[in-house]
Structure formats: C-alpha cells, structure tokens
Amino acid sequence: MIFFFNSSLQPMKSGIEHAELKRMQLFLAHQVPALILLRDWNPTLHKTSHQAGLTDQQILNMFDYFQGTQTVTPKFVGVHDIDFGVAAAVYDEDPDESRYLVYDADHQLLGRINYAGENHRVKSVELFDGFNNLYRVDHYDERGFLSLADHYTPDNKIGTETWYDLHGQPVIEGYHRYDMEQEWRQTGWYLNDVHDHKEYTFDTIEEFTRHFLDAVNADYWSLAHPNIFVMDRSHLADWGFLHLKRPAYTVFHLHNAQTGDAQNPWEKILNNNYEFSLNAMDGYDAVVSATKKQTQDVLERFQPRAHLFTIPVGVVSDARLAAKQIPVKKRQFGKMVVFARLAWEKRLDDLVRAVAIVKQTVPEVTLDLYGYADSSDNYKARRMIETVIKENHLEDTVHLKGYTTDIDAVENQAMMYGLTSRMEGFNLAILEAISHGLISFTYDVNYGPNEIVEDDVNGYVVPNGDYQALAKRMIEVLQNPKLAERLCQGAYDSAGRYSEAAVWQGWQSLMVDADRLWPAKLAANRYITLDRSGV
Amino acid sequence: MTMNYFISENIFTLNSGTEHAQANRTRLFNQVGKRAVYVSRNYNRFISHDREAMNLTADESINMYDYFQGLLYETGEELPLRLVPQLALDTYHIHSHGPNYSTLDEAGRQVAKITVLPGTVGLVNEIMWNDRAGNPTRRENYDWRGFISSIDYFHPDGNLGARYYLNRAGATVIEETFMNVDGQLQPTMWKLTQADGDQRFNTEDELFLYFLNQLVGKDGEAVLISDRRSLDAVIAKVAPVRSRWAAFHGLTENVHADGSTTPYDVYQPVLTTLKESYDGILVPTVRQQEALTELYPDSNVCVIPDTVVTEHHEHQVTEGAPDHQLLCVGRLAKDRRPEMALQVFKRVVAVNPEARMSLIGYASSTEYLEELKQLAKDLEVDSAVDFAGYLSDDQLGERYATGRVLLSPAKQEAFGITALEAMSYGVPVIAFDVPDTASLIHTGKNGVLVPEADLKEMANQVLNLLTDQSRWQTLSTQAQKTASAFLPNPVIGQWNQLGF
Known part of the structure; x- marks a missing residue:
C-alpha cells in the first residue's frame, strides 16, 4: 500500500493538497490502492474530503484511526440532544454569536451551545458547574458524536484534552502544563490503543505520529511488497519516518525549493521546512522532486545515497490531451491570461509592465489576471498592479477578473500565458496553459516554469526580472503568425511530457525500486531468513 | 417484606x-x-x-x-501489577522499587508509577502517568477486584481536577469536577449518567x-x-x-x-x-x-445493645497448664489509655515473668504507636508485649479463645463491645470502675472492677486470676453467662419490641 502523509484537508487547498489529490486520482485510475494519511484532528474533515471527491476509505486521519471513527454513519446532533442533567432546562438563543445559553429553573447557567448551519447542528458545548466555573468544552464532530473534550483549569486554560471513541471511552489525551519558565505548553500525550489494548505515552505529537505510522505499517503489512510512505509535509513526520519500528519504503517529497532563494541552489541557508530532511536525507529511501532541474540541483549539492526521482506533481489528463486543438488564428489576437493569486511572490506588476511595452507596438494586446488578491500588507500586491496600470493608462488593456474555475473557456480563447514569479514549487497553472495550447512567457525561475516552458518550443524563457526581454519576445510572436502557430502546436505537444502515462511511469519506477529493496530490508529486520550456513 | x-x-x-x-x-x-x-x-x-x-x-x-x-455483585480477580493487561511491555520496563511501588520506564525515564495495594504482594493499586517533567497527568485507580474503577485528571498544580467513575465496561457513569469556589479548590459537581438521562448535583450529599x-x-x-x-x-x-x-x-x-x-x-x-x-x-x-x-x-x-454475640465460644485454656496471655483490645488512642495497660503489665510481669500481653487494634497515629512501643521498652516489657495491630474478626476470635484476662483501662466506655466479645469466649474482664462499665461487669461474678486509675490494684487482680485457677473458672463461666443475654435470640427480641 502506498500512503501520502499530510496534516489535513481544508476547503481552500494549497498546491501540496492539489498535487496530492491529482496523485490520488492517478493511483485510482490505475487501480493501485493508495491512502491519504492525515495527522491533525479536524471535526469537519469528512465533509471537506467528500467535497474533494474522496471517500472515507481513501483517507485515514490519525485521530479517527484511534477513535475508531474512520467511517461513521452520520447522525444529527441538535441543541436538544445535549443533556445537562436537569429536569427543566431553559434555552435562550443568542443568534449574533450562533449559540444558545442554557439555564436551569433557578437561572443558573448550565452551558452554552455553539451551533452551525441553518438546522443548528451542535458544534461545541461549554459546560459550567454550579459555581459559574467553565470546567469543560465538548466538541462534536459534524458526523454527530462527541469527539473531544477540553478540561479547563481554575485559571481558565485547557489542562487536559480528551478524545473519545464512539462508546464515550477516552482513547487519546493531551496534557498542558507550565514549564520552568511559566510557559504554558503541551507536555505529553496518552493513547489507549484499541488495536492492541495497550497504553502508550508520548512526549510530543511527533512520537505519537510515529506510533500511528507503525500501527498503519503493521495493519497493511505484506512480505510481498513494502508499504510506501510519501511525506508531503516534512515537519509532520521527518523524524517519525526515520524511526519506524518495522521496515517500510520512505519517500521525502519536495514541494518547494530546497534553498531559501530558489534561484540559488548553493545558498547556505536551506529552506527551513526541508532543512532537517535534507540533512537526514540518507535516512529515507527516496527523494521525489517535480522537476529534473531540482533533482539535478539536489544531486549535485547533496550527493545523497537515497534514490532520486523526478515525478511531476501536475498531470494532464488523457481527455485534455485528446481535446480538439485550437489554432492561433481562431483565438483572440493579443489576449494574454494568467491564473495566480495577486501576491508578492507572483510579481504580477512586472507582467503588466511588459504588457505596457508591448502595447506601444501591438495595441491589440490585452491581459486578464484571474485569481484572489492576497490580503497581506493591505493588498499590497494588488495595489502595486493597479499603480502600474494607472501609470501606463492600461485600464482598457489589463483586467483583474477575480477567481474563476472555468479554465477551459478562458484558455481556449486566449493566445498567450505570462508568468513573472519570483519562485515556484512547480506551477500547475502554466501546465494547464500549455495543455490548452497557450504560448507561454516566463522568467527563468526555479522550479517548474523554466522546465514546463521550453524556449522557442512552446514559448520563451527570459532572464529573471527582465520584463523588457519578456515584452520583446511577446512582440516577436505577435508580429509573426507563423511563429505563433508553431509555438501553439509546440505547447500542445509539450504537454505530453505530463500525460497520465508519463507521470504514472515515474511512480511505477519508484514502486519498482521499493520492491527491489524489499528483500534486503526484510532480511535486515529478520522478517525473512537468509542462508547463514557456513557462517 | x-x-x-x-x-x-x-x-x-x-x-x-x-x-x-x-x-x-x-x-x-x-x-x-x-x-x-x-x-x-x-x-x-x-x-x-x-x-x-x-x-x-x-x-x-x-x-x-x-x-x-x-459493581455490587462484580467478583473479578486480584491483579498483580506485572500482569496488568494494558501495559505495553515491549515498550516499557517495569522497574521495582521495593514492596510499595514500581515504575514504568521508557529508555530509562519514568513514564508512570504503579503503587501496590496495601498489605498485598504486588497487586496493582494505582497507575499514575506523568509527563516528561514528572507532573501527574492521569491516574488509573484500580478496584481490589482487578479492574480500573476510576480515572483522575489533574490541575497544573497537581491537585485533582476531575475524577471519572467507570462501569465495568469502562464507560463513565459519574464525573466529579474539582474547581474553585471563593478561591478554594473543591468538588463542585457530580454528574451522573444513567440510561434514562443525566443528573447533576452540586454536593456529594x-x-x-x-x-x-x-x-x-x-x-x-x-x-x-x-x-x-x-x-x-x-x-x-x-x-x-x-x-x-x-x-x-x-x-x-x-x-x-x-x-x-x-x-x-x-x-x-x-x-x-x-x-x-x-x-x-x-x-x-x-x-x-x-x-x-x-x-x-x-x-x-x-x-438496644450495640452488638450481638454470635454464639458461645469454647475457651481453650487447658486445666493445670494455664497460659498467661493478657489482652487489651481496641483502638490505640489516648482516651483508651493503653499506656496504663503497659504499666499494669509491668507490675504483673515483675511477679509472674511468664505473663505476656497483646495490644490489639490500630493506632490513632504512627507517632502514638511509636510512643507506646518506646514506653514498652522503657518499662523493659517490650519482649513480652505483642503489638498485634488491627485483626479481622476471625483472627480476633483466636486471640480471645486463648486469652486469660481482658484489660480495659479506658477512661469511659459506652457499651464495651470488646469486653462483651471477650466474655463470650469466657475471658473475664478487669476494668476501671468508670461510667457505664458497671452495666456489664460485676466484680467477683464475671470480672473485676477496680477503682479508677488504681494500677496497683489492677495488677494485683490480674496476678490473682493468673494463679487462682478456680476463681478464674468461676468468673469465666459467669462471663459467658452474661454474654448469653446478647446472643441473637434475646437481642432480636429487643429489636422486635421496638417494632423492627
């Protein structure tokens, strides 16, 4: 079994989650069993994962696993399902706070019920004793069971957290105490493991996570094939992967540059998220990056004994590859688009500057920006874009279109795609662009844009930060219909590098490597016996 | 009925x-x-x-x-701490620290302390889990019948924060919460979970x-x-x-x-x-x-009598070979004056070196017990005095059956349960003449009352009974007769009269 390890799933997904979901679809399509492991407790996880198209059998959350709640028949828990232990409770609704205040007949506050949704599903209940002390807060899973209780201290902090199974028995506990410097911290975990009916205690969630990985590894144990664990977020399990009880095949997956400055693979300071894993790299069996360039940079600098694999995180579906190709002449001349958050690292003000230059020669040029505006620094990135538009009088040329999901409609009619990011982990958007036959223009930035875009094949790669050069290339293309058609065809053709078959080939080679190593791992761990006669 | x-x-x-x-x-x-x-x-x-x-x-x-x-009819089995089923012994060491407790250690660090049930060899009492700083985090309290009866959680200062009382299946039936009232930590709520709904209470009563x-x-x-x-x-x-x-x-x-x-x-x-x-x-x-x-x-x-004598007991002193065992039964507390028994015994043993005495009962404090033991040493009678501690009814019966005399040096005695029990075994009682002793003991008939605090006279009476076999026999027989009034039949008759 292959496992993809992550923290959680949120309705707003980042690149890592998108990559994971695409990978999951790929494995499903090839009928190779795979399971997404999620570490963090999340009372609405199953709703989110269903929305992402995942079944309860395709995800396994660590808390669910030990609470025995991976699959639960949903039940509605409403306000009147909460038993306060008094005969005639009085309910006062406080709609501004989405809650009810509950009193006994003597107007003693018993609790506050926090609800969600129009039907007032119970989210949590704050419980008070007869002396007005908040002593506990019960948290309900959206599937309708008490999942977590926070026990409060007399000074109103969460002292003990208790997670329950469906029978109301405590199975996981977390403890918080002051340390010597009077800092309030989590100081330990307790687990009553239903799988072996033993009790365990952990200092940190990393130790707890390791126990979870061990349990899953044992559950799916097979002498024929190793379990493969892919670490999609290093901080969750970079230590745990190194300390598994039984052998497994462990994979360290890079989703971003390995250095702080992606353009400088020899920078001394490493990307903080990967610093430990990179230093401990030979403790893992494999390292995956999404581009050949990143693989090469890691190889040159670290010379790891771990096997390196290049497996794109983006996949172009067979349906997309087979879709009818649209020549440039049927597209809107001069229309450039980009799908990206309006954020500092995307540097889209540079792209607008380039368009301003192009417009002086090719007045038909237009640019549509699709994406949310990042709110940091009071929407600074968006304001910078707006300033450039204003300075260059581009109000009729450049449009901020907001977020859309209708990529096909937009990209089938545009002609060009532009990217001026400071750095990238891969950039799924530009992959979408070439698969729609858009001619792409990008800065030479790591990792992804300068590999997905091939110079003079499906677009142009210009020096990082040189928007004049980017403008020059755009003008060349716009003034040369033959060149434009060649690059458009080049875009369609180059998308084949990211076909399902091509990406699957990458994963297959990783699984072959895992199988190849397996007998040696089994023997080293005394699961199989080598011939020791004559020794 | x-x-x-x-x-x-x-x-x-x-x-x-x-x-x-x-x-x-x-x-x-x-x-x-x-x-x-x-x-x-x-x-x-x-x-x-x-x-x-x-x-x-x-x-x-x-x-x-x-x-x-x-759990009223739950039987269960006594559980040695080394056989506690949920201990993961491939992960933790059990490290014994003597008869009272062991620790559960991981890589040499204590993760839990396991105490032993009092008076047993290695039966599990409590498992106190702790965090890496040694703070208590969770305590599993075992029932004598070998299963977890309750679980305690703690506030940051180590005080009890909550106690969950469990049924045999391990589900919580009562939760007791400890919070502050006027700055003072105390139990503030008992919440009872029953099939027909929950009930909450502010006090245990x-x-x-x-x-x-x-x-x-x-x-x-x-x-x-x-x-x-x-x-x-x-x-x-x-x-x-x-x-x-x-x-x-x-x-x-x-x-x-x-x-x-x-x-x-x-x-x-x-x-x-x-x-x-x-x-x-x-x-x-x-x-x-x-x-x-x-x-x-x-x-x-x-x-109504405060006790009942279950049956007539045979005294086991054999004719011609009387033993010399003095008994003093009851809580070792100042108001019962066990030191006077020691002083009386000092006088007895000076004349009759074969005399022995048993002090039976638990001490009001360990300090007081040490004081009494020191007194026995000071009086040089320690080798002849047995501090027997608290005995079960059966063990106590054996002592009565072979005892010669029961000393009752108390300042006051309401009813005298131990005196009556001794008499039911034919052991004469020698007591001070203080309020209420006269209701049971009659000098020369079934025992002897001596003037309050007259140690010399009490010692003389003991010596007399140790040697005068025929007088002892008379008193012994009569003592058993007195006790007969407290056999089940007469006592239940009195209860009946009160309408029970």
Missing part, C-alpha cells in the same frame, strides 16, 4: 466500633430472616475486600458508588439523597437507621418510609466535673432541629437513655 437500611459513610480497612456494630446488626437481622443491608456513601474501591473482612456478603452491603458503577431515594424507591415499608451523625441531615430528607432512626454509638456526652452531662455537638441536630423527621434514637445503655431523656424529655430514646 420490610427492608432495613443501616446507613453510614463507609466500610473501612480499619474499622471503628461504629462500623462493627452496624455490620453485626446487619448480619443479625439477615440471620433471623429479617432483611437488612449495610449502606455506605463514600467512594471505596476496596469495598469488596473490606466488606468481606467484615463478614458481610454482597447481598448485605450496598455502596453508593459501587451501585452506580454497577445531593447525590447520596438521590441514591437513597432510588434505593428506598416507592417502598413505604423501608426502615432507615442513620449510623453516622454526618448523615443525619441527608437521611432526614429521604422520601417517606415506615420508620427512621438514629443509632448512637459510643459515648454521647461530655461528663462534667460535677457529674452533669451534655451531648457532644454532633448529636444535637437529631435531638433538636431534625427531631421531627426521626421516629427515635437508639442508644446502647440505660444510663445514656436516662441522661438524654432528662435533657430532651419529649424525645424517644430507646435502648
């Missing part, structure tokens, strides 16, 4: 006369075909063990927590009242006896029953220098504010009845 509920706080490991009296009464009633049960309030996860030590069957004892936890009402139910025929003054108020509130009594044990009054008496404070409510709720008060001696009736003329004070 009427069910009699005899109600007190607990059955302890070391019980006082009150608990013994209550247990004896429970057994007596059931023995003669009346139905009675010993009801206790306090949480006691050793209750099955303590009840058996008091010779009460599961039918004869109902503890409130046991009742709600569904509210829970106890709920429990008693559930027990007594709609049975208007129940009879209640409150055996502890701390419970008089809550028992007064129980739903209507056939009758409701308060049984007084031991001394009830302060005796002043002029001979006048006033009841101790704890006895006041049931004689005054709670009087209307009770049908009457039971005292062990006529003198107490008279004293209380004089002070509270309109109260209904009835006399």
Whole structure:
C-alpha cells in the first residue's frame, strides 16, 4: 500500500493538497490502492474530503484511526440532544454569536451551545458547574458524536484534552502544563490503543505520529511488497519516518525549493521546512522532486545515497490531451491570461509592465489576471498592479477578473500565458496553459516554469526580472503568425511530457525500486531468513 | 417484606466500633430472616475486600458508588501489577522499587508509577502517568477486584481536577469536577449518567439523597437507621418510609466535673432541629437513655445493645497448664489509655515473668504507636508485649479463645463491645470502675472492677486470676453467662419490641 502523509484537508487547498489529490486520482485510475494519511484532528474533515471527491476509505486521519471513527454513519446532533442533567432546562438563543445559553429553573447557567448551519447542528458545548466555573468544552464532530473534550483549569486554560471513541471511552489525551519558565505548553500525550489494548505515552505529537505510522505499517503489512510512505509535509513526520519500528519504503517529497532563494541552489541557508530532511536525507529511501532541474540541483549539492526521482506533481489528463486543438488564428489576437493569486511572490506588476511595452507596438494586446488578491500588507500586491496600470493608462488593456474555475473557456480563447514569479514549487497553472495550447512567457525561475516552458518550443524563457526581454519576445510572436502557430502546436505537444502515462511511469519506477529493496530490508529486520550456513 | 437500611459513610480497612456494630446488626437481622443491608456513601474501591473482612456478603452491603458503577455483585480477580493487561511491555520496563511501588520506564525515564495495594504482594493499586517533567497527568485507580474503577485528571498544580467513575465496561457513569469556589479548590459537581438521562448535583450529599431515594424507591415499608451523625441531615430528607432512626454509638456526652452531662455537638441536630423527621434514637445503655431523656424529655430514646454475640465460644485454656496471655483490645488512642495497660503489665510481669500481653487494634497515629512501643521498652516489657495491630474478626476470635484476662483501662466506655466479645469466649474482664462499665461487669461474678486509675490494684487482680485457677473458672463461666443475654435470640427480641 502506498500512503501520502499530510496534516489535513481544508476547503481552500494549497498546491501540496492539489498535487496530492491529482496523485490520488492517478493511483485510482490505475487501480493501485493508495491512502491519504492525515495527522491533525479536524471535526469537519469528512465533509471537506467528500467535497474533494474522496471517500472515507481513501483517507485515514490519525485521530479517527484511534477513535475508531474512520467511517461513521452520520447522525444529527441538535441543541436538544445535549443533556445537562436537569429536569427543566431553559434555552435562550443568542443568534449574533450562533449559540444558545442554557439555564436551569433557578437561572443558573448550565452551558452554552455553539451551533452551525441553518438546522443548528451542535458544534461545541461549554459546560459550567454550579459555581459559574467553565470546567469543560465538548466538541462534536459534524458526523454527530462527541469527539473531544477540553478540561479547563481554575485559571481558565485547557489542562487536559480528551478524545473519545464512539462508546464515550477516552482513547487519546493531551496534557498542558507550565514549564520552568511559566510557559504554558503541551507536555505529553496518552493513547489507549484499541488495536492492541495497550497504553502508550508520548512526549510530543511527533512520537505519537510515529506510533500511528507503525500501527498503519503493521495493519497493511505484506512480505510481498513494502508499504510506501510519501511525506508531503516534512515537519509532520521527518523524524517519525526515520524511526519506524518495522521496515517500510520512505519517500521525502519536495514541494518547494530546497534553498531559501530558489534561484540559488548553493545558498547556505536551506529552506527551513526541508532543512532537517535534507540533512537526514540518507535516512529515507527516496527523494521525489517535480522537476529534473531540482533533482539535478539536489544531486549535485547533496550527493545523497537515497534514490532520486523526478515525478511531476501536475498531470494532464488523457481527455485534455485528446481535446480538439485550437489554432492561433481562431483565438483572440493579443489576449494574454494568467491564473495566480495577486501576491508578492507572483510579481504580477512586472507582467503588466511588459504588457505596457508591448502595447506601444501591438495595441491589440490585452491581459486578464484571474485569481484572489492576497490580503497581506493591505493588498499590497494588488495595489502595486493597479499603480502600474494607472501609470501606463492600461485600464482598457489589463483586467483583474477575480477567481474563476472555468479554465477551459478562458484558455481556449486566449493566445498567450505570462508568468513573472519570483519562485515556484512547480506551477500547475502554466501546465494547464500549455495543455490548452497557450504560448507561454516566463522568467527563468526555479522550479517548474523554466522546465514546463521550453524556449522557442512552446514559448520563451527570459532572464529573471527582465520584463523588457519578456515584452520583446511577446512582440516577436505577435508580429509573426507563423511563429505563433508553431509555438501553439509546440505547447500542445509539450504537454505530453505530463500525460497520465508519463507521470504514472515515474511512480511505477519508484514502486519498482521499493520492491527491489524489499528483500534486503526484510532480511535486515529478520522478517525473512537468509542462508547463514557456513557462517 | 420490610427492608432495613443501616446507613453510614463507609466500610473501612480499619474499622471503628461504629462500623462493627452496624455490620453485626446487619448480619443479625439477615440471620433471623429479617432483611437488612449495610449502606455506605463514600467512594471505596476496596469495598469488596473490606466488606468481606467484615463478614458481610454482597447481598448485605450496598455502596453508593459501587451501585452506580454497577459493581455490587462484580467478583473479578486480584491483579498483580506485572500482569496488568494494558501495559505495553515491549515498550516499557517495569522497574521495582521495593514492596510499595514500581515504575514504568521508557529508555530509562519514568513514564508512570504503579503503587501496590496495601498489605498485598504486588497487586496493582494505582497507575499514575506523568509527563516528561514528572507532573501527574492521569491516574488509573484500580478496584481490589482487578479492574480500573476510576480515572483522575489533574490541575497544573497537581491537585485533582476531575475524577471519572467507570462501569465495568469502562464507560463513565459519574464525573466529579474539582474547581474553585471563593478561591478554594473543591468538588463542585457530580454528574451522573444513567440510561434514562443525566443528573447533576452540586454536593456529594445531593447525590447520596438521590441514591437513597432510588434505593428506598416507592417502598413505604423501608426502615432507615442513620449510623453516622454526618448523615443525619441527608437521611432526614429521604422520601417517606415506615420508620427512621438514629443509632448512637459510643459515648454521647461530655461528663462534667460535677457529674452533669451534655451531648457532644454532633448529636444535637437529631435531638433538636431534625427531631421531627426521626421516629427515635437508639442508644446502647440505660444510663445514656436516662441522661438524654432528662435533657430532651419529649424525645424517644430507646435502648438496644450495640452488638450481638454470635454464639458461645469454647475457651481453650487447658486445666493445670494455664497460659498467661493478657489482652487489651481496641483502638490505640489516648482516651483508651493503653499506656496504663503497659504499666499494669509491668507490675504483673515483675511477679509472674511468664505473663505476656497483646495490644490489639490500630493506632490513632504512627507517632502514638511509636510512643507506646518506646514506653514498652522503657518499662523493659517490650519482649513480652505483642503489638498485634488491627485483626479481622476471625483472627480476633483466636486471640480471645486463648486469652486469660481482658484489660480495659479506658477512661469511659459506652457499651464495651470488646469486653462483651471477650466474655463470650469466657475471658473475664478487669476494668476501671468508670461510667457505664458497671452495666456489664460485676466484680467477683464475671470480672473485676477496680477503682479508677488504681494500677496497683489492677495488677494485683490480674496476678490473682493468673494463679487462682478456680476463681478464674468461676468468673469465666459467669462471663459467658452474661454474654448469653446478647446472643441473637434475646437481642432480636429487643429489636422486635421496638417494632423492627
């Protein structure tokens, strides 16, 4: 079994989650069993994962696993399902706070019920004793069971957290105490493991996570094939992967540059998220990056004994590859688009500057920006874009279109795609662009844009930060219909590098490597016996 | 048929006369075909063990927590700490630190401390888990029957924060919360989970009242006896029953220098504010009845023996080879003056070096026990004195059966349960002539009363009985006769007369 390890799933997904979901679809399509492991407790996880198209059998959350709640028949828990232990409770609704205040007949506050949704599903209940002390807060899973209780201290902090199974028995506990410097911290975990009916205690969630990985590894144990664990977020399990009880095949997956400055693979300071894993790299069996360039940079600098694999995180579906190709002449001349958050690292003000230059020669040029505006620094990135538009009088040329999901409609009619990011982990958007036959223009930035875009094949790669050069290339293309058609065809053709078959080939080679190593791992761990006669 | 509920706080490991009296009464009633049960309030996860030590069957004892936890008839098995099933022994070492506790260690660091049940070899008592700084985080409290009875959680300062009482399946049936009231940490809520809904209570006595009402139910025929003054108020509130009594044990009054008496404070409510709720008060001696009736003329004070002698016992002294065993039975506490017994014994042993003495009973404090042992050394009698501690009924019976004389040096004695028990074995009692001893002991007939604090005379009387075999025999025979009045039949007759 292959496992993809992550923290959680949120309705707003980042690149890592998108990559994971695409990978999951790929494995499903090839009928190779795979399971997404999620570490963090999340009372609405199953709703989110269903929305992402995942079944309860395709995800396994660590808390669910030990609470025995991976699959639960949903039940509605409403306000009147909460038993306060008094005969005639009085309910006062406080709609501004989405809650009810509950009193006994003597107007003693018993609790506050926090609800969600129009039907007032119970989210949590704050419980008070007869002396007005908040002593506990019960948290309900959206599937309708008490999942977590926070026990409060007399000074109103969460002292003990208790997670329950469906029978109301405590199975996981977390403890918080002051340390010597009077800092309030989590100081330990307790687990009553239903799988072996033993009790365990952990200092940190990393130790707890390791126990979870061990349990899953044992559950799916097979002498024929190793379990493969892919670490999609290093901080969750970079230590745990190194300390598994039984052998497994462990994979360290890079989703971003390995250095702080992606353009400088020899920078001394490493990307903080990967610093430990990179230093401990030979403790893992494999390292995956999404581009050949990143693989090469890691190889040159670290010379790891771990096997390196290049497996794109983006996949172009067979349906997309087979879709009818649209020549440039049927597209809107001069229309450039980009799908990206309006954020500092995307540097889209540079792209607008380039368009301003192009417009002086090719007045038909237009640019549509699709994406949310990042709110940091009071929407600074968006304001910078707006300033450039204003300075260059581009109000009729450049449009901020907001977020859309209708990529096909937009990209089938545009002609060009532009990217001026400071750095990238891969950039799924530009992959979408070439698969729609858009001619792409990008800065030479790591990792992804300068590999997905091939110079003079499906677009142009210009020096990082040189928007004049980017403008020059755009003008060349716009003034040369033959060149434009060649690059458009080049875009369609180059998308084949990211076909399902091509990406699957990458994963297959990783699984072959895992199988190849397996007998040696089994023997080293005394699961199989080598011939020791004559020794 | 009427069910009699005899109600007190607990059955302890070391019980006082009150608990013994209550247990004896429970057994007596059931023995003669009346139905009675010993009801206790306090949480006691050793209750099955303590009840058996008091010779009460599961039918004869109902503890409130046991009742709600569904454990009344649970048997279970004693559990050695090394065999606790949920310990992961491929992950943790059990490291023994002597007979009282072991630790659970991971890579040399303690993760839990496991204490041993008192008086056992290695049976699991509590497992206290701790975090990496050694703070208590979770304590699993084991029932004597070998399963987890409750789980404790702690506040940051190490004080108890919450206790979850479990049923046999491990589900919580009562949660007890400890929070601040006026800056003072105390239990602030008991929440009871039952099949037909939850109930919450601000005090343990509210829970106890709920429990008693559930027990007594709609049975208007129940009879209640409150055996502890701390419970008089809550028992007064129980739903209507056939009758409701308060049984007084031991001394009830302060005796002043002029001979006048006033009841101790704890006895006041049931004689005054709670009087209307009770049908009457039971005292062990006529003198107490008279004293209380004089002070509270309109109260209904009835006399009933505080104990019962189960049967005639054979004394095992063989003719011509008398042994020289002196007994002093009862709690080792200042008011019972065991040091006087030692001083008397010093005089005895000076004349009769073969004499031996056993002090039987638990000490009010370890310091006091050490004081007494030091005194025995100072008196140079330590090698002849056995500090036997608290003994079970059976063990005590063996001591009575071979004892020669029971010394009763107490300053006051309400009824004298131990004196009566000794007499039932034919052991004559030598006591000081203090209030209430005269109701049982008659000099020259079944024992000897000597003037208060006259150690020399007490020693002389002991020496006399150790040597004068025919006098000893006379007193012994008569002592057994006296005890006969407290056999089940006559005693139950008295209960019948009171309408029980």
